[in-house]
Amino acid sequence: MRSYLSLVFKEIRKQKLTTFLIVVAIIMSTAMTTVIGQSIGIMKNLMLEQARSLNGDRYVTFHELDEQQIEHLKNIDGISQVGVVKTPGVMNIKDTGISMIVREHDTVSIKNYPNLSKVKRGRFPETPGEIAIDENTLKLMGINPDIGDKIPLDLSASLLKGTEPPFNFSSEYTLSGILESDYLGYVSGIVTAIAGPGTVNNLLPAKYNFASVDFRVDNLRDFQSKINSMATDLGVKEHQIQYNWIYLNALGVDYGGTDSEADGATGIAVIAVFIGILVLLAAGLVIYNILKISIVKKIKEYGILKAIGAEPNQLYKIVIAQILLLCAIAIPIGAAVGVLSANTITSAATSMINPEVFLANSSEHLSGLIHENAKGYFVPLLLGAGISLVFSLLAALPSAVYAAKVSPKIALSGVPQAIKRKISKSRKITSIERHLAWLNLKRNRGRTIITILSLFMSITVFVALNSFSSNLDISNAIKEFKMGDFSISNETVGIKKEAIQELLQNNNVERVSFVKYSMYTQKQIEQGEVTTDISYGNPSETLKIIGIDEQYLKELYPDITANQLADFKSGKLAIIKNPMSISSELKSTILNQGDILRINDRELKVQAITGKSVSIQGTGWVNGVDVIVYDSIYDELTGKNALKQINVYAKDKSNLEDLQSTVEQVSIDNPGSRWLSYSETDRQMQESFSQTKILAWGFILFVTLIGALNIINTTYTNIHTRINEIGMQRAIGMDNKSLYKVFLWEGAYYGILAAIFGSMAGYIISLFMSSAATGQMGLSSVPIIPILAGSTFSVAVCLVATVIPLRKIRAMSIVESIDIIS
Template identity: 25%
Template sequence: MRKYTGLTEKYLLGQKKRSILTIVGIILSVTLLTAVGTLAMSYQDKLVRQTIQDYGDYEVSFNGVSGKDVPRIVNQAAIGSAGVIHRIGYATISSTSEKEQKENPFAAPYRYLNVKGYDSQAMSKLQVQLESGRLPQKPNEIILSSWSLNNFTSKPAVGDKITLDLGDRVEASTGKVKSVNSIGDYGWNLDEKFKPRMKQQYTVVGVMKTAKNVTWSSTFIYSAITYDDHQKIDPSQNFFIYATMKSMDNIKEKSEAILSSLGLGNVDQGSAQELNRENVLKDIRIEYNNELLKLFGKSTYANVNQSSMYAFAAIVLIIMGCTSAVIYNTFHISVLERISQFGMLRCIGATPAQIRRIVFKEATVLSLIAIPIGLFTGTILMKVLFYNISMLTLGFLNDMHMIILLPVLLAAAGLGLIVVYVSALGPAKLASNVSPLEALKTSGSTAVEQGDFKRLSFAGSKWLGFEGRFASRNIRRNRKRFRITAFSMIISIVMYIVFGGLVNLLGTTSESGIDYSYSLDYQGMNKRIPNSVYNKLVTLDGVKEAYPFYTHQLQAIIPKEKINPDYYQQQKEMYTVEQENGYRMGNNFLTSYGINGLQELRPKLTSGSIDASQMNDENGVIVIQKISMITDKGTNMIIDQTRFKVGDKIKVRSMGDKQSYKTVTVVGTADQAPLSGKYTESAVIQMITTPKVIENITGDNSYDRIFIQANPETDNGAIVGYFKSLVQQDAGYNYRDRIEEMKQARNDAMTLNIFLYGFIGVIAAIAFLNILNTVSTNLILRTKEFAVLKAIGMTQKEIRKMVLLEGVFYGVFAAVYGSLLGTGLSYSVSYLMRNAVQVEWVMPWSSILIGSLGAIIATLIASYWPLRRLERIQITDGLRGEN
């Protein structure tokens, strides 16, 4: 051996068990980095694909562009690709009968097709979804909305030819063409007629799926798409351009610069929240697909991008800090137990620099072995997770693919290597600073405690016996080793609390959607559904539950102190009319889902209780306080509108009623309404109550909607058949089938929970293995110490009790400090994300309890195997052998 560093390989081979424990620590760290990186990339890929499907595969749209300006925008250097759409015209497919107009005074005079010309890029960018057939490829081919088919005189099928009278909707009184600049459809009015311009024959080549975000006008206006390559553009028409930029950087500035360079002004700007949204336009409107852009950190809201970046950086630092602690602990314990060896090397001439090089070479060798294994185990762990997800065949995560990217693997390996060297710095410095004389005189890992041993804490009291006193003194005698082991446990608790908080945040902001199968509405003359219809519904096969829906808009005086100040800052314009030390507001709704609907509200209560009799006696209401909103700065905020408490009084009266106010009493609060997993997105204050209270307040006990929950195990043909018979009898009725939507919503909620808690399971498993590794290493390296205790008469049972009590002390200590640090970091991450997602932060009590108990249990389990090993070791072998 020519140099001291040659001792590294001999030591690692000679102390195989200790080396393996160190390698396991590094493997755990790299596994965590690989798993988190792969999971993040895979989840982002799924979100991107889902967002493209829901909102479109474009980044910016230019709406209302004149024909002469289309080529000038599409051919801009900054634009990578663009799809162009224009409105060809309306076509009537049926007229509304006199009977239907009489029964439903809000019916449109016709049922229209809104025919639009898409080029191939537009169909791709707006993700036209087909139910059957194919997309149009020629100007004489068309695809129809599935909802429109039954309104044709003769229901068309794929392959049929149809002839449409294309034209305009005009004001009947003036003959003026209705101004429509949006790609979507506005409503209609009674002063309307249709003016045909030309006949056009089309071949039906496909049927479109119904869009998720349909508008109320979809019952009378249906989409139809034909092909137009836009090689010849009419300069007198307005067009809609959906573009993908060559680079997402500074997308807002680039879009504005494009219009500025063309001398186009009067630009209105907005954010595309959904496909086919209806917008009142100026000359031109720019919309940014921020739902897609924010997934790449390129949102037009700078604060959202910064907040996401800061939160991501904080999470990465927490992971690196935790993994660094795992490896640091392993190295530190190893160095402490080898102080005498380093002291001997110092005695024969080794310099501090050479000692440091020995430790760093050891770190390098172990890294070269452990990092590839960590990359492999992290990948396999994710492969197993994704395989299990694919076997579930449920909603949102059905087509989630495992994305293995070389940059992620390289980053995990690089970060792992950095973490190893950073972790080795402290132990290397400790080893190089060893005094030869002190090192030879003692083991270096044990320092005799200074002070009065008679002053014992509760941990060393007689209540726990002399084993408890021994355990307490061992901890106090070896404070460094205690801190190292406890620190490892603290880190595990911190990881669990922080990532548990992130899971709760994602779960809070994810909406599970509706919770009913059908809805029956009535818009006829008398504005009410007779009780006989409800009574018939509840007897039908397949109906699990039916809820009559009563709703009345109210004026209310909301006391100023009951308005959440944070919400007030966001919506000051709502609070302008002051009255009686409060604000008079009209955006209040008194609603009821029937007596049985109150049962659906019980799990969502945040305070108070539900007692229908009490509510009837006191005019009791349950206030829905939370609301989901997007601020002007693009922040997704879930916030309480009000701060009502049980017992508060609210003055209300019906809209238009000039009589005195009546008083309702708050008997409870909830975050969400019945039959929905979503937070309301409307700036309304909703008060849930009983039908009797609605009659007391408004004098009206009518309802015009019924929600139905169907039995998923029963054929629902009877339900749909009854709905159709109602529509034939009275055109004021219409119904919506939400079976698939509800199933999808439940599947999405279930799979999201599986995904999130699967991730928590990975974190918990790695935290457990971290504790297992550290505690086991600590005990194995104390073999001589336990041999001495057995030599002086301590039985194996007494040693076992002492070790287990030490584990409990470690766990209690780690639980206190881990909970404090984890809670602080959890709040910090939530604070950093406040500009992107703002949810009221709550103390993570459940994570604290589970993490603390888990750490104590893991410590006791980790102590079991080393104790069994120690039982089999003879005293002489323990005193003589190295660990």
């Protein structure tokens, strides 16, 4: 074996270019697998930081606990960050649709909610008579604030369930601090103010003196059973439990709630596998291509070895030993490059965005938060190195098999395979260079396929990652609750339909959608205000009849066909949102797809069940059965036609001043209406995703760089191994211009074919990746821009990679080109 190792060393030293290209391919694959392991962990942590900033650093909240239950909960092992929230009451801000909930200051609880913990001026309240309110809410209240001002509030306190009427009272507070504006509350219609400790005890009767408690569970294994056990011990009912669904979904925790999508962690893991396989295949194909070409060139040498008695397993050893030696050199370098690249990308991401978005005091603090699980990155590092080694060996095996099976007679004769020519019809050749390029591709189909596959993998990864990056945005879950850039609402007399035409006259309006809304309690149903055959399981559930326009209908039901749309318009079909189950004692009403229901003598078939709620801004979603129908069918069912909400979508979101004036005027022209802008809400949500997006793009650009190097590697190898062929073409009279055209056409063919198939594969894989992350499979819009960018880039790189080696070969003499031994 020692002599074989010596032979391997000699081959490696002799074939410097081949050795270099294989080492580069292994380095690239190892670097990429390392970056995947590092970046996926970092992206997951950034998603968790975003979830914390959006909806609180808590897993669960138990509502309406008394002092004894609170103390019992604090003493339970395995929970942390226990924050006690006492709420004096809620106040509706006039003509805004926004409710302000007042909560007592609690150090732990405030830290759990990043958007409440930023004081712009003054300080947090310290006594029962003090309060802190965010700046924009004060403006909505018509107050020009100053620290120390007296602010009267009309509050209402109520219980989650029961027959007790709300407790309404008025009280006056001293403004101790002005908080940073929290526009995310606009989506739910609720903003928060902070009162001094002791406010509840001073103002509320004992029967309303309860608290909510936020907490985290230290070990997420068997999460739901732990929550159920705690609830049983404390005597907490199901309707008193609120899960932080945004955070738990990002963690991938199955908590059994209606919004539970235990796929955050699983989705990230599946994405890592997808990307890893694609990148390793791309690098593996390059290694295979280079080794195969190398062995074909040395076929006489292998024939001589077999002729003098070498066994097939010994030839196996030569090829495998060669790749093992190269892996020993390349894998440590690739791992180091991967770690440095991942850290560089992360550092760039954390330094470009305000760290306060993620509860951090500085970029260094944020970087520490992101890498708090860095000890777990060592396993992906070893795993990446191991996978690169395995894939390199797998890529070398076909070449080893080919070397071991070749016949000594064929090898020594220099004709490794019979040449078969097909008789083709004569046709006019318009471009000899393009014709020769196409013949070159057909002449060695194996090499052509391998080259195209290498390009194909790079384009596939680029398109898939570009299309998928938006799925990393945790705030998408919140964005679903708002529609458009402005909303005009009026839940009393409604808005005249003429308002839509007035809005559309503004040149910055892209489109307008609207909602018609009527809600009926079961008592109203019994009194005959509306008739229905729905059998309610819970007496607290309501019936809501909701009318929407065609565009809104298509957004709510993306799979709608032309025939189904016609059936919606004719009043045959409806979409249903079922009520939430809030009590284990009463069975909630459940309607299924295909069910037939009757409302006011009209029969409707349930075409789809939606999880999205359609409600009027600021009123929240009331538990019950939502029957969503087309605009005109709502008029027939209810006898009403007033719009309850209009959603306005802008063309140019950077300039909304003129459109805001139009929206405001429409609101004035319809008495009792209110309007709201979501521009600042969008800004806050976009800011919360900025660092994750930068990191994702850094990752995408790194993948693109690896793909470009793979393209150059493969193309350069193909051309370099054809020096003799190029010399013969020059010898028979082909000038340099024609030579360039032949290989440029060949490179263009490679790039175009790879772009077509890679774009299709990238789109398909992006659908699977989105399905893994969201738990829902469905078609999405074709990513035209990423496809065009990836295709153009790959063709350009292919052409450049063709020109560079040709310049070097052109400088050789014709005799030297024909006689050269690579």
